Amino acid sequence: MNNIIYAAVLLSISLSIISLIIVLQMYLQTRKIFRLFKTKRFKPIIKKPLKIRxxxxxxxxxxxxxxxxxxxxxxxxxxxxxxxxxxxxxxxxxxxxxxxxxxxxxxxxxxxxxxxxxxxxxxxxxxxxxxxxxxxxxxxxxxxxxxxxxxxxxxxxxxx
Amino acid sequence: MINDFIDLFVEDPNDKVLRLLKHFGYRAIVTDKARDKIQRVNGIVIVKGLLLSSKDEKSLRARLKGVKEEYSIVLIEPLSTAAARFAAHDSRVDGIALTCRNTLYMDPGQAGMMKQYSKPLILPLKDLIKCPYRIVSRIFRRIILFRSKDINVIPVSRSSETGDVMNPTTTPLFLSYLFGLNKGYWLYSISNAPREILVKNGVKI
Missing domain, CATH: 3.30.70.3250 (Ribonuclease P, Pop5 subunit)
Known part of the structure; x- marks a missing residue:
């Protein structure tokens, strides 16, 4: 019985580690996508005018x-x-x-x-x-x- | 030529003016001399609208009572700070006109209020040309202020003769050289920006 519990705990820990890795990977990939949007290519065509000093x-x-x-x-x-x-x-x-x-x-x-x-x-x-x-x-x-x-x-x- | 331009205020849409508007590719105009609320003449949609000028809040409130039953588009030329603030937050008003007479009341506070209630700034070109250059430079500074807050500036011709009609090819260039803004923006401001206002008021083009 104890062995089954240990196995379940180990499985849950390993699954949580894998999910954490997947989340981290996803975060890094989405950050890359957002960085792409921030580059000069995606700047809006109609710019706001600068304030006149x-x-x-x-x-x-x-x-x-x-x-x-x-x-x-x-x-x-x-x-x-x-x-x-x-x-x-x-x-x-x-x-x-x-x-x-x-x-x-x-x-x-x-x-x-x-x-x-x-x-x-x-x-x-x-x-x-x-x-x-x-x-x-x-x-x-x-x-x-x-x-x-x-x-x-x-x-x-x-x-x- | 794109057949999609809209003039938000024409003073006298006589036959000559309408023929020229059709030639320039206008799809809809707003005028106070229309018979019905919305009518179609030679392929141009004529919408009944009003350009009111008011000195104080009380008179403006009285004149706006039931105005939407008769007119589809209501534009206001406020001649005091109180009237300008009232027009900015009133839901019956579709735009606030900037002319030679009311540049002083269009301050950053007014711009903030117009941004909050998403009211565009209307620029009658017929008045602009008559102004002395110091007033035009003040209008220029106001336009820069309103555009920096992302408020739409829509030029209207207010034309009563053929000479006053806005040519959609030359007007964006003229305005971009005069006020230093992007040519594309001015093209947007005579086509898509007024269309949004008409559609919001239930006009089908």
Missing amino acids: KRYIVFMILSSREFRREEVANIISKGFKEFLGINSLIQADPYLIYYDPRLKRGIIRIAHIYKDQTLAVFDYVNRYILKDAVIIPLKTTGTIKKARKIMYKHRVELQL
């Missing part, structure tokens, strides 16, 4: 004449429109946040995807729109606080 560009104007805030804003938007087109103007959304007419320095807010194009627009403005002045970009920052700090501290003696 803001960038602040500090610039200064070197000129003998005075510039009003509206004039500077118009010049920059005109430059954008002429150089990159209305499409880029809409996506970049350049906005003159601050302009100090005494220092002739200002801060422009733009979308982060257009920070390099904005510098190119400055060059276009210097060459084709403004003939008696030069717009010089000083620094690109991620916060307005930092931009203001740079605007007042960045080598003011050059302009005054």
Whole structure:
């Protein structure tokens, strides 16, 4: 009788070990399948767009004449429109946040995807729109606080 | 050409507009000037729908009373935050329009609510073209916000003349260049996405 019980216990233990091995194998195989789905081939076609972050560009104007805030804003938007087109103007959304007419320095807010194009627009403005002045970009920052700090501290003696 | 496009709001479906829509391969349109709830003219299904603009919740609630008995599709252009929030969670409303006048009320909170109640964003192209560029760039940012939350953006023509009708070949390209999204998505948004709304409201195409 005892022998039968021992045999049954041994059988159950061995069966449980075999089942554990099968479960482990299955787990490893399914993990491989899930890994396949995670690869680049199975990425969805329609991607979610990235969040648009803001960038602040500090610039200064070197000129003998005075510039009003509206004039500077118009010049920059005109430059954008002429150089990159209305499409880029809409996506970049350049906005003159601050302009100090005494220092002739200002801060422009733009979308982060257009920070390099904005510098190119400055060059276009210097060459084709403004003939008696030069717009010089000083620094690109991620916060307005930092931009203001740079605007007042960045080598003011050059302009005054 | 695929004969499967749907325009979710046409202001005046006169003979010329209908002929052009048929030529472009439109299968169904929604208009407020239809005689019956659902009718078929020259192979195009004309569904009776409504585009309401409302300034406050109270007036919107009054105008929505029993609206589904007469109209199959109801679109709302909210002109206040309260109206926008009410429209987002009301089951009679099928979509919320984003125009030049209500960009300020379409904030992340509104996007979250629209996601929760699965309401699509309707983009009338006729209004979009008239907006100044600063408003269009604001609309662009709103579209990016809504798409990042996986909310459908459906362009509608709101056309009353032949010039306003959306060409399904050029409109997805125009929108993808203007708003920087995938061309395929915009094609989906004028074919399958509005179809889902119509089918949900019991319209057989």
